[in-house]
Amino acid sequence: MKPIIETKSLSKWYGNVLGLSDVTLQIEPGIVGILGPNGAGKSTFLKLITGQIKPNIGIVRVKGQKVRNNYHLFSIIGFCPERDFFYEEMTGWQFIISLLKLHHFSPSEIESRAQKALEIVELVEDKDRVIRSYSRGMRQRLKVAQAIAHDPEIIVLDEPLSGLDPLGRRKIIHLIKSYKGEGRTIIVSSHVLPEIEAMTKRIILIHQGKIFAQGDIHYIRDLIDTHPHIISIKCSDARMLASKFIHQDYVLKVHFSSSNDSLLIETNNRDKLFSLLPSLFIENKIEVDEITSPDDNLQAVFDYLVGK
Amino acid sequence: MIQKNTGKLSFFLSSVKNVYSIFLFMGRRAKKTKIFFLLSFLPVVIAFIIKFNQIFSGRGNVRGIYIFSNLIIVFYLQFLILILALFFGTSVGSEEIEGQTLTYLTTRPIPKSAIILGKYSAYTTLVIIMMAVGVLLSFFILNLNNLGRFSLYKILVRDVVVLALGIICYTAFFTFIGTFLKKSILVGLVFSFGWENVIQYFPGSTQRFSIVHYLKSLLPVPRTGRFSFLMFRLEPSPDGLAIFMLFLITAIFLSLACFLFSYKEYILED
Numbered sequence: 001m002k003p004i005i006e007t008k009s010l011s012k013w014y015g016n017v018l019g020l021s022d023v024t025l026q027i028e029p030g031i032v033g034i035l036g037p038n039g040a041g042k043s044t045f046l047k048l049i050t051g052q053i054k055p056n057i058g059i060v061r062v063k064g065q066k067v068r069n070n071y072h073l074f075s076i077i078g079f080c081p082e083r084d085f086f087y088e089e090m091t092g093w094q095f096i097i098s099l100l101k102l103h104h105f106s107p108s109e110i111e112s113r114a115q116k117a118l119e120i121v122e123l124v125e126d127k128d129r130v131i132r133s134y135s136r137g138m139r140q141r142l143k144v145a146q147a148i149a150h151d152p153e154i155i156v157l158d159e160p161l162s163g164l165d166p167l168g169r170r171k172i173i174h175l176i177k178s179y180k181g182e183g184r185t186i187i188v189s190s191h192v193l194p195e196i197e198a199m200t201k202r203i204i205l206i207h208q209g210k211i212f213a214q215g216d217i218h219y220i221r222d223l224i225d226t227h228p229h230i231i232s233i234k235c236s237d238a239r240m241l242a243s244k245f246i247h248q249d250y251v252l253k254v255h256f257s258s259s260n261d262s263l264l265i266e267t268n269n270r271d272k273l274f275s276l277l278p279s280l281f282i283e284n285k286i287e288v289d290e291i292t293s294p295d296d297n298l299q300a301v302f303d304y305l306v307g308k
Numbered sequence: 309m310i311q312k313n314t315g316k317l318s319f320f321l322s323s324v325k326n327v328y329s330i331f332l333f334m335g336r337r338a339k340k341t342k343i344f345f346l347l348s349f350l351p352v353v354i355a356f357i358i359k360f361n362q363i364f365s366g367r368g369n370v371r372g373i374y375i376f377s378n379l380i381i382v383f384y385l386q387f388l389i390l391i392l393a394l395f396f397g398t399s400v401g402s403e404e405i406e407g408q409t410l411t412y413l414t415t416r417p418i419p420k421s422a423i424i425l426g427k428y429s430a431y432t433t434l435v436i437i438m439m440a441v442g443v444l445l446s447f448f449i450l451n452l453n454n455l456g457r458f459s460l461y462k463i464l465v466r467d468v469v470v471l472a473l474g475i476i477c478y479t480a481f482f483t484f485i486g487t488f489l490k491k492s493i494l495v496g497l498v499f500s501f502g503w504e505n506v507i508q509y510f511p512g513s514t515q516r517f518s519i520v521h522y523l524k525s526l527l528p529v530p531r532t533g534r535f536s537f538l539m540f541r542l543e544p545s546p547d548g549l550a551i552f553m554l555f556l557i558t559a560i561f562l563s564l565a566c567f568l569f570s571y572k573e574y575i576l577e578d
Contacts, residue, residue: 102416
């Protein structure tokens with residue numbers, strides 16, 4: 001398949017700070033997830049491929065054309081920025097209408113497209129409210145609406161799920177997935193693995209400005225699953241609970257808290273441990289107050305993968 | 309499909325027109341516009357106080373048109389149009405960068421220069437309207453007794469046109485400053501009340517390096533009276549040259565602003 005977006009040796013510095021380093025990749029139609037912890041270079045990459053900033057080294061091509069100062073390309077690109085900034089005094093409707101005007105559609109087409117975009121993100125009822133009064137989730141959905149209103153072929157969404165409640169998140173995920181079969185190219189960034197996982201299997205891992213891995217999500221999952229996880233359990237009898245799974249080969253370490261009411265378990269097979277826990281609680285009549293995973297974040301996984 | 313419209317002047321003008329209509333609409337509702345609209349009413353209040361004083365003190369010997377002409381030079385030419393042009397001109401570029409809304413405009417199929425020209429035109433229109441409303445009201449209040457005199461209206465039209473030219477020129481300059489510098493307001497204040505207010509009184513050709521010199525050249529010179537010092541050492545340029553220079557300065561700074569905005573990289577900060 002012919003790549004839609006190509007980058008070669010793409011590098012970007014902000015003064016002495018490295019934004020992106022030597023990124024060479026090709027993105028084909030479909031949904032691609034850009035995954036990385038905060039500050040990894042995801043937004044820099046998305047800004048470079050949409051021509052908003054200049055690379056220090058390297059080239060970016062979208063459909064074989066240079067992207068910076070090539071405004072014609074934006075008739076087929078929709079961009080949803082990560083930052084939460086708007087023309088606050090406008091209503092949601094005025095905001096979408098104004099941006100659609102810049103696409104040179106006819107007045108009737110502008111209205112119908114704005115209506116459709118707001119329907120998709122379920123903001124029709126609130127379209128006449130000023131943006132200043134919108135909740136975080138509504139603002140996020142409005143950003144997505146302006147990115148899709150002109151029906152672009154390439155949709156670039158920078159952290160589109162941040163600030164959304166679970167229902168809103170599910171709707172946006174559903175919307176993004178619905179575009180998959182239409183031959184579009186959708187690039188979505190996130191620092192939350194399950195969010196990306198819910199949308200696509202093709203992911204690019206970015207860490208410290210570099211492409212750390214790319215490919216099928218199962219490959220990344222396999223890497224991540226070998227990462228020793230720490231699970232914290234606060235319960236009525238921590239020592240008894242520990243005695244029940246200490247002999248399991250996937251349990252590597254157990255620590256007790258000084259107050260003896262919680263324990264930290266280090267395991268290299270989180271799924272097996274989680275499947276065992278409910279029966280142990282019931283059989284031994286252990287009351288559970290809290291189960292958390294202190295290192296269950298992407299940064300910890302990346303730190304493990306890069307061998308820190 | 310990518311819409312290719314390269315070289316089509318009509319596409320560019322249509323882009324400018326679309327940006328213009330968006331920002332004229334937004335500018336009308338902006339808090340900044342409301343505040344500056346109130347400020348532009350200050351001379352109207354002054355005119356009203358003067359007229360009120362004339363009527364009730366019985367000392368109405370000073371002609372209304374004389375006070376009006378001084379008001380134009382003292383308040384409008386040396387202060388108000390500079391302030392309005394400074395705050396609206398610098399915001400053409402800087403409010404998009406500081407407000408981090410630049411992304412919404414630069415990811416549209418329009419040339420970046422159309423963004424600058426459209427916003428510049430919208431804000432210039434707003435500022436001219438603000439100025440014109442104040443000038444008209446001041447004129448009518450101060451010349452309440454002579455509204456039937458046709459010659460007064462010629463003065464009014466000339467003054468409004470000169471002030472409008474000043475706004476067009478200053479706003480272009482400040483638009484450039486706003487796209488070029490981070491601390492554009494500070495630099496603009498130094499230019500407005502430093503450079504412009506000092507250099508115009510230099511003898512010889514030096515005063516031609518100020519915009520106000522060309523504006524003053526288009527106004528009649530009050531050689532006598534309380535405010536004649538404001539025309540001190542003015543060596544006026546011919547009307548044609550003054551108008552040409554004002555348009556040339558406008559064209560140069562707008563072109564520079566468009567060029568910078570198109571090629572400069574704006575990093576939106578956290």
